[in-house]
Amino acid sequence: MTAVFKNSRLQLGFLIVLGAVLRLLNLDRDSLWLDEAISYLAAGLPVAQIANNTVQSSHPPLYYFLLHFWLKLIPNSDTAVKLLSTLFGILLIPAIYILSQQFFKNRTVSTTAAALTAVSPFHILYSHELRMYTLLMLLVVGGTAAYTQARQKQSSDRWLAAGGLFLLAVYTHLFAFLALAGVGLHALLNYGQNKRAFWTTVAMTAVILICFVPWLNLMLAEADPALGSLRPLQQATNFNPLKPITAPVFLLFGMSSSFWYSGLILFSFFAYGIIFLMELRKIERSQISSGLRLTLLIIICVLGVPLGVYVVRPYFLPERTLAAAAPFLIILLAWGVTRRQSPLPYLTGLATLLMVIGTISYHLGPMVKPPYRSATNHIVENAQPEDLVLHTSDGSYLPALRYAPQLNQGVLAGDPDPRKPTAVYTALGGQVYSLADLETVANGRFWAIVALEHSIEWQQTQYDAIAASHTLLDEQEIGGIRIFLFEQGTK
Template structure:
């Protein structure tokens, strides 16, 4: 009975985390999730060799490929990242217990509770992408790093490297920590690192192929760097804010600005008053972010979710501060997290693109659909594979003559056409596709709007 009572708090926290992550889990797949589902549907050898335009290692694709055997619904497929998210709550509980044995047992429950209600973690526990797995593996890697279990560290660092390329920043941070504070462990850590590096050798040819594609992205898709990346001057504060407050924004820029200042004040306060020693957490939280920002000068890869594995470090810092000033810090941190959760759960504009309804609407029309890209977008391929889609933009930005040469024959017998404005500012900033359609004798009759997908223009002609 006593043993059952001892585990009851963490069981309640895990159930709370599960309940929060089930809210709105049936959202439509957005662009990246649909691309993930489509690519994961490929045969295993194509997942390994045939994703030259993609920039991710294969592990999560293999896992989704297996998951697809048992179902294709949004809810089912998202149970995979959801499972990783729930497991992460339990792992941070273990990490807090082992990392701070001299502190009250409350820190392990506080750490688990804060991760359970973290809006950023909830969001990515619901997303069919590798970021929930990245966070879990990163937490487990740090768990075995701090426990000096170097063989297991090698295993999880290898899994990290096969999950996302940003894993190298966490591994480099571990090396920096060993060199700075634990040099007697350098030999053991080096052996662990070499094991991971050796295990990664089979993937290196594909990595170089994907890397070349990423470095040349401005050549074939000008402007995409700005979509994938944040301005270097804004990147650090944006990463910290999003990790703590979630994917939240306010329509009023004044209110948003005040809230940003509030979040940074609470974060700074927690960092300052968190009891010593805390250097291992500070290094865990900030060094990967710094390495990411330096790398992003060459590769556009500095979005917050790429270093989601530092979030548990933030959580542990907050939990330690809560132990020192429980009423103040618990109230402030929980307020930030709950505001982020409520905003995400209740505001459609903070949720995912509604491609499911847009695809269903277009399928009912039984007529041509034009997208401002070279081919159908991934969500259309997932939700409406038989939809007649024309992608006339073969080079970016769109040029009138090539668009005309492709659209003219494609729409020769059509009296009605639907044009998606999705990615217009990137692929067709001068509205050349719109101009071609109008010059082919079509007139705009209606505008349809789907959350996140944007406007769909309906054209007709006699």
Template sequence: MASAPQPSSAATGRRFSPFAWAIFALGLVLRLLYLGHKSLWLDEAATYTLCRLPFREFAHAWWTHEANMTVYYGFMRLWVHLGSSEFMLRLPSALCGAAAVPVLYEIARRLFDRNVAWMAALLLAVNPSFIELSQDARSYPMTLLLVLASAWFYIDALETDSIRSWTGYVSFASIAVYAHFFAALIIAAFFFAFLAKARAERRWLRGMLAYVALGLLCLPAAAFVVFRSQTLDLYWLDTPSAKMLWNFAKFLFGSGAKVVIALLLLVLGAWFVWSHREWRWRAFFLSLWLLLPVAITALGSMHHSIFAFKYLLICLPAGLLLCTVGAARLPWRWGCIVVAVLTAASIFTDVQFYRKPREDWRALNQFVVTRYQPGDAVTFYPWYTRTAFDYYHERTGPAGLAFGVPMVPPDDLAGTAEDRAHPERVVEGLTNPRIWVVIYHPDRPVPHENERVQTLVSAVPAGYAQVEKKDFPNLELRLFEKR
């Protein structure tokens, strides 16, 4: 294992060993386990809301705010006809996450060898952040799968220069951009790697034509970013810092000793590949894949932050490939031991994730249902969080419950900083005998949040007294009753 890895031709030998199939099965099981156990959270409720809108309203929301996940929303609008339970809404993400594992295996086998392939596939199969996002009704696992598929065709195109492979790359890369715009950063990384490869081998024509076609296909996405990005308010994201970059490394590789071991292996793998002249382009390619999207996002966030870790999940495969090349560089027994330790530690974190509470809109709604009295009203701070409550309310009622805030329009599902700045508005004009106030507390710190909650409570009309308070994960429920 300590010698230079030899690339495996995709056309030779048995494609998947029984051990590889076991890894793929593990990835699927870990993503399906407890898939419908937790309540939907706010972003997932937004997915459901968009997918059940009449087409005209959806088209308006798409053009004003939601073009970033066009492919995903288009697919989910069809998928919800099969079912809209928590399990069914999350199932496409789980399947995409599981499918990404064998694709990474094939990429690693093509670039290096079977040892690197099974190690990389295993670490992706158990990766805690990827499993968590694979259990979300959002587009991130689909985007990663499409990026990996485009990478496979890209590598094949650079080796064979065939029209079929360039067409496959352009197809999957363009679809990935419309699954999430951040996939365009991977296209940029791949383009610079292509320039280095083409310069060395003097094969330009088909590759350049492919990139021209890809650019034309991505023009509508670029137009949205240029002309509509000012409508997007990612107020909850902080400006990148050294601490944030360290936290991003922990997001990719795990916290504690896992991230330290992974980074040491990554450095070893990168040094090893760079030190072999015949492998130098592979090191350049993987380094660009891992680092360029992060660098561009960090620079772009200096004025208005867009540095969300889940947006950069697409960098994970490159990091794992470099890590596993480092592990493969070790003596066989030690390499296997290190990968086994990382796998066991990741599975332990996965188990903790299954048990970790999340926004429990299901339990909150059930609590209101069991204590409902005719004439009750419910209101929400911020007001747009009503979306998540509505998902459960339309299933369990009660039908007579009044709402202190309007239904959330489809072009305002994410809310804005302004929505949090005026908490008193959500209780203005309410005269019902009893008022339920739902207060949403995100995981991240929000400036002045405690003061705003106090402003909200103080703004409840005179003559009401708080008679009950109940806490749920990330949620707070207060009941006010007329005296």
């Protein structure tokens, strides 16, 4: 028994090292993009402004608080800055191992879940992202593990740990409430077996809700919900019938850049789902383990509720916002190795192979984000001290504030689909200018940066208006980002 334990510990240690290597590799390759720049700039504000949600982020402030103090400890490089998310991503590997072991008491399942997490393209991609998603997943997994132990041991310490971790999770991302709902449903469905655990879960959830009220009041009090924290819910979009399929696939396999890879991952996803349902029907209801039931409930709540609302009323729902479900999809996939008399173990093996291929493609492939760092460095190297740098989109404006805060920069007013209110742009260190302002704020020369991420037709119209009345001195394109140098008013 001791030898088996040591072997399992060695396997987990190897997977943690492998996952760390895959997450540290190419950490500096991509520039920060719009959302990451918001994270960086928000974290650079004083603590009081983070707490007041000065940047009107749609996410609660815990990650920004942690990043604020992290920035005080590390060098100001993209590698060092992103390392916080990477550390959370590495810690997620043993966390999923521990949770899987609690659920199934099967080291093969636990090791498989840890291995899938270590090589998952999705988990590696967001370990490279200066956003809160790896922290969210770590806290939800930790909170679920504490809840599971609390039910088994009836330990007040474990209940406090579960409540504390889920409180931190909801202060990281609003969709953590959906994972908490899955836990609550689990306690309800097992009411007859453990009434005390149900009422303790109810009390824990009530305390979390009470503690979240200050942030909820802050969000609801924003003057313009369509541009503030509630913007994603306010922003209607065209219905994509494939989203209920692409969302869970993305949470397992990340992005796909080739037709054959997309076909294989869709095949493995559908095949596993169909055979899993067939296997589930073979198991008597009383034989479905508590861990498997909790896994399914969290997946249903975190994926099913947002996607159900999306089907009824399409809204802005990026797949990454469903990240709290990703660890439980991994655990469900790992559970397949227990069904020896079915194709599930082979499909789990195929999924693992496809994840490895996806991760290799990610590391060997081109950058996945626009090269804002290179574009900004070009301007820094060629700009004169008096030059104005005018961005037609906040997609380039906010990353440029991160890479060159010393420049006189502004974003063009009038965007029909702005990402933030004007007050946020100025709070982050720049300005908002209209085309008419060029006559007074520009001093001879100015730069126009066109990054066509959104409002493409409007941005092109603004550029045409600038080019019609000013002399073009130079033009560059770096990774799709167009950089123009104009002489003011001489055309």
